Amino acid sequence: MKLISLTILALVLLSAPLANAQRIKDVASIQGVRSNQLVGYGLVVGLPGTGEQSPFTEQSFRTMLSNFGISLDSNVKPKIKNVAAVAVHAELPPFIKPGQTIDVTVSSVGEASSLQGGTLLQTFLKGVDGKVYAVAQGSLIVSGFGAQGGDGSRIVVNTPTVGRIPNGALVEQTVPSGFANGDTLTLNLHYPDFSTAKRLADTINERLGAQPEQGYAIATPLDAASVRVTAPRDIGQRVGFLATLENFQFEPADAPARVVINSRTGTIVIGQDVRLLPAAITHGGLTVTIAENQQVSQPNALADGETVVTTQSIIDVDLADSRMFKFEPGVTLDQLVRAVNEVGAAPGDLMAILEALRQAGALRGELVII
Template identity: 90%
Template sequence: MKTFLTFFVTAILLTSISCYAQRIKDVASIQGVRSNQLIGYGLVVGLPGTGEQSPFTEQSFRTMLTNFGISIDSTVKPKIKNVAAVAVHAELPAFTKPGQTIDVTVSSVGEASSLQGGTLLQTFLKGVDGKVYAVAQGSLVVSGFGAEGADGSRVVVNTPTVGRIPNGAMVEQAVPSGFASGDSLTLNLHYPDFSTAKRLADTINQKLGAQPDQGYVIATPVDAASVRVTAPRDIGQRVGFLATLENFQFTPADAPARVVINSRTGTIVIGRDVQLLPAAITHGGLTVTISENQQVSQPNALAEGETVVTTQSIVDVDLADSRMFKFEPGTTLDDLVRAVNEVGAAPGDLMAILEALRQAGALRGELVVI
């Protein structure tokens, strides 16, 4: 029985396409130009009885009233089922200026059953340094909802305890960055690689007319992740310089030989350069023999050409009682996957084979399990 299509829904053979050029802006970022996380604690009011009566909500409610000059006797316990304590978080993009707005996410931190219909009161959003960078306030947009019966049965759709406020926070101060300082900028690769860093530096030097052989360089690789680029000091010229630089195209180096396995979904991603060393393992009732024959191809005596050696791969699959997998030198995982597909094996069989090959030292490549 053949299950080629069924198996490849869960096992994917990845062919590398690193031969295609990419823009610098797609593979690297500028050091210091980054977003910053903000967080705050506040109150959502106006809920239709879906709030909470927790101690910290009551304390926050009393503190809010005190700030407005209203005091409540400590012996009186207010009923505030229309109020919920929430955590508010947002991301402050680089170069965001005071007066601009950003989106915020509001999440219940107590026992509130829903934030539907609520309004967030003024909440200070702080960075990791404890300073206030934005102030959030506004009506929530909640996609989820819930319904509860008298017998305790309940139906919940999506998540009614989390909401968003588009443009709900006003930025009060900008985050300092080192973009405009110094004589150089540093490009950080998303995926560190020494070969890619060198190719990136070489491309920049070539495009901008540098002459490394005469000691004049514009880009210098610092390590596997970073390339330092000399940039104009004038901020206007620097912006124009980077606008040109980030659109340069170059070819990154090939990715390392790697096999990635998702044990929860059965997904298997195999890199192009993964190879197998000579090995033989036992697995179930399957026998897979993969071998390669070397053939010599000679041109006609009257024709021009060269004598070359070609490789012919032979894959033999058997479901007999024999239980030995045999791999000859030069076998690729492409051959292995196709052979296992022929006998209709499950993704778990291939996972077990790959793990056994790694333990035996016959898998030339990194095995990553997520």
């Protein structure tokens, strides 16, 4: 296996970047190098009467006391309105070492009205394998607050039942990583694309002087999401190799032609490669208004008659300004937006227009509704 000299790697960085290029570190990640989720269950104490009196909180409180050699009679029900049962979760970053600290988030799992002013007692944070990877403890920072009146009225600002403890967990052990194993590393694209994977591999081979046509390729695309890269076995050289590699710039392939519609917020995003086939669209509306007016009909004083109430109906028909616009072949995003703005279509109307264009087969692009 041929090893890449770090001196050569440093020199290739001097070449000029592409116009629309991105760094490899911004579009891909190393397979196996990831964070891990941790979760635990604990107690928050010291609350100013905003805790809870739930069965599982009482059981947890009794268990905590028994761990310190204190036993409560089963008939004694402690009043623990200053205690709350909480769930604690955190993210264990890759390569973090024992003795370092991570942030934790604490959330109430019972009826506690606020965690303001509370302190989390020692809580074990476990991974998916059931092992303890960190221990959390400390005073909570809670941004929200709540207030309640004697008549039951209540006001809540933000979320007083969730708090954070910066550097609140001490890491006890690390998660094994395959970063230093084997002769290769795999780069996984954040957005899988065959063209982008091919360009990524070609860029690495070109910048490092590899010659795939002669059977010597440093980078090989595996599929639309992964590129396998030959890396030095020595861990120090591997770190330097990746430090150089992740700053290589290349131009990813264009994203698929796509129109994304959020029907709840009225947000519409149209990709730059969306095109329209020849089509004609008309937009307008017919509004019919019926008003009933009550009038009093009173006969002449000399005439023989009775005063009655009559109804007068007024029907008003309002035909909105309806315009038709025509799309020529290959209409671009700018032309589409300009035409719709001239018609005066609202976001809801534009959604209907785009859906009708897709049904007519005139929209060249994927329509995604979220």
